[in-house]
Amino acid sequence: MADISANFLGIRSPNPYWLASAPPTDKKLNVLRAFEAGWGGVVWKTLGSQVKNVSSRYSSVDYNGSRVMGFNNIELISDRPLDINLKEIAECVRLFPDRAMIVSLMADNNRESWHELIRKVEDTGAHGLELNFGCPHGMTERGMGAAVGQDPEIAGSVVAWVMEAATIPVITKLTPNVHSVVPTGRAAVQAGTHALSLINTIQSVTGVDLDTFIPNPNVGGQSTFGGYCGPAVKPIALKMLTTISQDPVTSRVPVSGIGGVSTWKDAAEFMLLGATTVQVCTAAMRYGFRIIEDLCDGLNNWMDEKGFRTIDDFIGRSVPTLTSWDELDINYHIVAHINQEKCIHCGLCYISCEDGSHQAINLAYGNPYNTYTIKEEECVGCNLCKLVCPVDNCITMEEHRKGDEYLNWKEFQRRGLPLNDH
Amino acid sequence: MAVRNNRLTAEEYAQHFSDIHPPFETRDAAMVDANRCLFCYDAPCTKSCPTGINVPKFIKQITTDNIKGAAFTIFSSNIMGGGCAKVCPVEKLCEGACVYNLMEEEAIPIARLQRYATERAIAQKWQLFERKPGIGKKVAIVGAGPAGLSCAHALSREGVDVTIFEKEEKGGGLMTYGIAAYKVTPEFCCDEVDFITSLGGIDIQYGKVLGQDVTLTELQQAYDAVYLAFGVGMARQLYIPGEQLEGVVDAINFIYDIRNSGYPAVPVGDQVAVIGMGMTAIDAATQAKRLGAKEVTLVYRRTQQEMPCTEAEMNIALLDGCKIVWLAAPAEIRGEEGRVTQLVCHAVKLEADAGGRRQPVITDEKIVLPVDMVIKATGQMPFEQLIHDCQLQHNNGKIAVTDNGVTSINGVFSGGDCVNGGKEVVDAVQAGKDGAKVILAYLLEGGNARNSL
Ligand SMILES: Cc1cc2nc3c(=O)[nH]c(=O)nc-3n(C[C@H](O)[C@H](O)[C@H](O)COP(=O)(O)OP(=O)(O)OC[C@H]3O[C@@H](n4cnc5c(N)ncnc54)[C@H](O)[C@@H]3O)c2cc1C
Ligand SMILES: Cc1cc2nc3c(=O)[nH]c(=O)nc-3n(C[C@H](O)[C@H](O)[C@H](O)COP(=O)(O)O)c2cc1C
Ligand code: SF4
Ligand code: SF4
Ligand code: SF4
Numbered sequence: 001m002a003d004i005s006a007n008f009l010g011i012r013s014p015n016p017y018w019l020a021s022a023p024p025t026d027k028k029l030n031v032l033r034a035f036e037a038g039w040g041g042v043v044w045k046t047l048g049s050q051v052k053n054v055s056s057r058y059s060s061v062d063y064n065g066s067r068v069m070g071f072n073n074i075e076l077i078s079d080r081p082l083d084i085n086l087k088e089i090a091e092c093v094r095l096f097p098d099r100a101m102i103v104s105l106m107a108d109n110n111r112e113s114w115h116e117l118i119r120k121v122e123d124t125g126a127h128g129l130e131l132n133f134g135c136p137h138g139m140t141e142r143g144m145g146a147a148v149g150q151d152p153e154i155a156g157s158v159v160a161w162v163m164e165a166a167t168i169p170v171i172t173k174l175t176p177n178v179h180s181v182v183p184t185g186r187a188a189v190q191a192g193t194h195a196l197s198l199i200n201t202i203q204s205v206t207g208v209d210l211d212t213f214i215p216n217p218n219v220g221g222q223s224t225f226g227g228y229c230g231p232a233v234k235p236i237a238l239k240m241l242t243t244i245s246q247d248p249v250t251s252r253v254p255v256s257g258i259g260g261v262s263t264w265k266d267a268a269e270f271m272l273l274g275a276t277t278v279q280v281c282t283a284a285m286r287y288g289f290r291i292i293e294d295l296c297d298g299l300n301n302w303m304d305e306k307g308f309r310t311i312d313d314f315i316g317r318s319v320p321t322l323t324s325w326d327e328l329d330i331n332y333h334i335v336a337h338i339n340q341e342k343c344i345h346c347g348l349c350y351i352s353c354e355d356g357s358h359q360a361i362n363l364a365y366g367n368p369y370n371t372y373t374i375k376e377e378e379c380v381g382c383n384l385c386k387l388v389c390p391v392d393n394c395i396t397m398e399e400h401r402k403g404d405e406y407l408n409w410k411e412f413q414r415r416g417l418p419l420n421d422h
Numbered sequence: 423m424a425v426r427n428n429r430l431t432a433e434e435y436a437q438h439f440s441d442i443h444p445p446f447e448t449r450d451a452a453m454v455d456a457n458r459c460l461f462c463y464d465a466p467c468t469k470s471c472p473t474g475i476n477v478p479k480f481i482k483q484i485t486t487d488n489i490k491g492a493a494f495t496i497f498s499s500n501i502m503g504g505g506c507a508k509v510c511p512v513e514k515l516c517e518g519a520c521v522y523n524l525m526e527e528e529a530i531p532i533a534r535l536q537r538y539a540t541e542r543a544i545a546q547k548w549q550l551f552e553r554k555p556g557i558g559k560k561v562a563i564v565g566a567g568p569a570g571l572s573c574a575h576a577l578s579r580e581g582v583d584v585t586i587f588e589k590e591e592k593g594g595g596l597m598t599y600g601i602a603a604y605k606v607t608p609e610f611c612c613d614e615v616d617f618i619t620s621l622g623g624i625d626i627q628y629g630k631v632l633g634q635d636v637t638l639t640e641l642q643q644a645y646d647a648v649y650l651a652f653g654v655g656m657a658r659q660l661y662i663p664g665e666q667l668e669g670v671v672d673a674i675n676f677i678y679d680i681r682n683s684g685y686p687a688v689p690v691g692d693q694v695a696v697i698g699m700g701m702t703a704i705d706a707a708t709q710a711k712r713l714g715a716k717e718v719t720l721v722y723r724r725t726q727q728e729m730p731c732t733e734a735e736m737n738i739a740l741l742d743g744c745k746i747v748w749l750a751a752p753a754e755i756r757g758e759e760g761r762v763t764q765l766v767c768h769a770v771k772l773e774a775d776a777g778g779r780r781q782p783v784i785t786d787e788k789i790v791l792p793v794d795m796v797i798k799a800t801g802q803m804p805f806e807q808l809i810h811d812c813q814l815q816h817n818n819g820k821i822a823v824t825d826n827g828v829t830s831i832n833g834v835f836s837g838g839d840c841v842n843g844g845k846e847v848v849d850a851v852q853a854g855k856d857g858a859k860v861i862l863a864y865l866l867e868g869g870n871a872r873n874s875l
Binding site for chain 2: 065363
């Protein structure tokens with residue numbers, strides 16, 4: 001059996017799965033049940049000055065009969081009294097000393113507030129701090145949350161204040177509501193943060209109720225921009241994570257990956273792109289803490305299959321394969337092939353190639369089943385047909401290189417090779 | 423042994439004749455199945471529906487809660503899409519062609535989804551169609567069955583005034599009088615006819631019999647065109663001794679009584695033999711059993727390979743506890759005091775013919791079944807006399823037409839069971855549509871059938 005335990009800046013957890021700072025981590029009752037279920041750690045729901053929530057708070061995006069592809073909330077940071085939170089955090093640390101206890105913070109925008117909050121939190125025995133620079137609603141109006149995360153300069157100075165007081169590891173959680181997460185990440189690293197985590201939620205409007213005409217979630221006839229998360233945001237989170245892993249400054253610190261992690265496969269992907277631990281919110285809210293069993297088990301089995309003993313064996317392994325477009329090999333060419341034995345004649349490949357837009361599939365009319373074949377000369381190797389085919393391995397892409405050597409766009413241009421050659 | 427009626431309690435009747443293809447209970451359940459549909463291009467399900475319903479389109483409309491759109495998609499191809507959703511032998515039509523079969527997975531329950539959309543439309547009386555302005559022509563239709571109604575609806579939409587002459591007191595044809603009661607209720611059949619005629623421009627004259635109350639010549643004189651859709655009649659005679667004994671009944675009559683007189687009123691025996699293995703035989707056997715017969719045996723001359731009903735239909739009878747005796751050719755019905763007591767059959771064996779194909783051959787061996795009722799379901803007889811009287815060209819009593827329903831008489835068109843000798847409702851609906859199209863062209867061209875026989 002592989003070893004799936006994680007060591008994040010000396011904060012150890014029996015597995016790399018932490019519950020992200022959110023309702024599941026906002027009180028002792030929940031956190032103890034999560035630890036009993038097997039979660040490796042928690043990031044306690046953000047502490048700060050007291051707030052008041054509204055209802056309703058959540059809305060979701062469903063797709064093709066699947067519910068909650070994307071999740072949206074307009075919730076604020078913890079609305080429970082600070083001293084109760086602190087007392088409960090201390091109790092949880094004492095009851096489960098082997099699990100990671102990170103506390104998320106969002107102090108008022110001055111040095112003293114941050115120092116005072118950090119002192120109080122460190123008294124609980126927590127293992128680390130996470131700075132919430134991401135909350136997109138309610139707090140920005142007061143110059144906090146995303147207002148900090150969106151301005152590298154402010155972010156850097158807040159991190160600097162924090163580093164003056166903190167004696168335990170500090171993780172800076174980034175907001176995705178920026179054109180690039182790298183500048184704020186760099187500012188935080190340069191100001192001394194020990195680690196980064198990303199992403200917080202993405203600003204969104206999930207939809208409009210077609211009966212009332214009021215967008216979701218409806219708060220007494222009005223709505224507001226919320227924060228988007230869940231499976232729908234994973235590709236965006238992975239992209240942002242990769243830019244952090246590639247950057248020479250931000251790649252110096254470990255990263256906790258967040259955004260749409262629902263299965264062990266998602267976790268493995270985050271880790272391959274540079275995350276040391278992953279945080280989960282929506283999946284746990286949707287299905288409950290019990291998902292941790294398969295999250296651990298699946299990762300373990302996959303690591304065994306691949307021959308990885310510890311998670312360090314593969315963290316960041318896929319980062320070098322993500323390059324810029326003009327580094328890609330232009331001579332690499334693939335052509336679709338339809339396995340007639342497996343084909344169920346649904347015609348989906350045909351119509352998608354036809355309308356979308358290469359006309360590289362031939363239709364021979366039949367009753368009731370048509371026959372579809374690839375016109376190899378026309379096929380540009382885009383993958384579309386394979387992506388829409390409902391049968392596994394029915395459409396395969398076969399390699400038909402255009403030339404033996406590796407040739408990228410920069411070299412192509414330098415040599416003045418003719419366009420539309422292939 | 424006794425042939426009796428009123429065998430069961432009201433609850434038992436209700437239970438035995440409840441819907442065998444129940445509708446979706448919830449929107450979610452329908453959504454799960456609708457969302458499985460792949461939205462095939464040039465979909466095989468559509469090609470395998472005789473009316474060519476755009477199945478992927480209406481299923482997609484269900485997934486987006488556009489039920490009105492789904493109903494319109496269905497009805498614009500098949501105005502009896504509501505009834506068809508309950509009675510079509512889908513395993514050999516649309517669902518049988520669904521690409522999921524090729525993945526060895528459950529086909530999309532197309533009929534059930536079709537029912538989901540159409541039932542609401544009919545119950546809530548959605549007005550989905552509008553008549554075009556009148557073109558000043560009128561057409562007579564004989565028979566308010568699926569073919570007649572479908573033709574009437576299509577013509578009326580095009581602004582033609584239609585009068586239907588119908589022998590019975592209710593519309594729907596065999597849908598109302600012939601199809602097993604556990605598939606459609608009489609109320610549904612009435613609602614369906616009302617739904618179709620609510621378009622306007624369709625006048626149904628009930629209790630009017632062609633050949634009795636009105637002649638074809640009279641109709642030709644009074645109308646711009648005539649569409650004959652009077653279906654087929656009684657079960658074929660067996661021509662064996664004992665056929666006149668008390669207790670020998672015609673399947674169509676038997677089923678008609680169930681639909682028309684109510685379950686308790688229909689007499690049924692303890693030991694019933696049903697001759698035949700078509701859909702009518704299955705319906706008769708199953709319903710005899712459900713009416714309280716102790717033992718029901720289907721008797722068929724050939725083997726399962728040749729049976730005309732589908733396997734799904736056969737399974738309905740088997741699940742109801744009916745037995746099947748294969749390779750038995752009825753030879754004689756014996757009786758005492760004028761009442762049936764035995765059905766005697768020749769055992770049949772299969773022998774390879776010159777070409778190596780196995781052919782049934784009657785042997786000397788006898789199979790004797792003790793019975794108190796025999797139901798004949800060996801195919802229906804066309805209304806040969808009527809067709810002859812109308813001086814229509816025909817093939818063994820089936821009205822001869824070109825592909826789209828042109829008969830040998832100018833201005834007279836026909837379709838449905840009276841042409842094909844008896845297929846499914848959905849085929850009759852398509853025939854009605856085809857007929858309407860050619861009639862409209864005929865009317866617009868001023869009364870010349872384009873391609874006469
Ligand atoms: C027992 C049985 C079970 C069946 N089960 C199924 C099933 O489960 N699913 C399925 O799809 N199909 C089934 N069918 C077949 C289906 O019912 C027919 O194919 C379909 O009804 C044919 O439609 P039609 O309009 O051509 O004829 P019909 O439905 O027979 O309609 C003809 C109409 O003409 C009227 N008529 C007849 N003679 C005259 C006259 N002289 N003057 C005026 N009116 C007249 C009749 O009263 C009737 O209303 C079944 C048939 C039978 C017999
Ligand atoms: C209801 C809700 C409340 C949240 N509250 C906080 C919070 O207080 N502090 C914080 O840093 N992130 C908060 N988040 C963001 C999550 O921690 C996480 O970054 C985000 O949901 C993406 O992960 P996911 O896709 O697994 O849900 C909240 C998310 C949700 C859904
Ligand atoms: S790979 Fe693209 S171009 Fe080639 S057949 Fe498939 S869809 Fe068409
Ligand atoms: S009408 Fe009958 S055959 Fe056609 S799609 Fe509907 S259920 Fe299938
Ligand atoms: S064949 Fe099946 S999957 Fe394809 S469109 Fe028809 S019902 Fe849907």
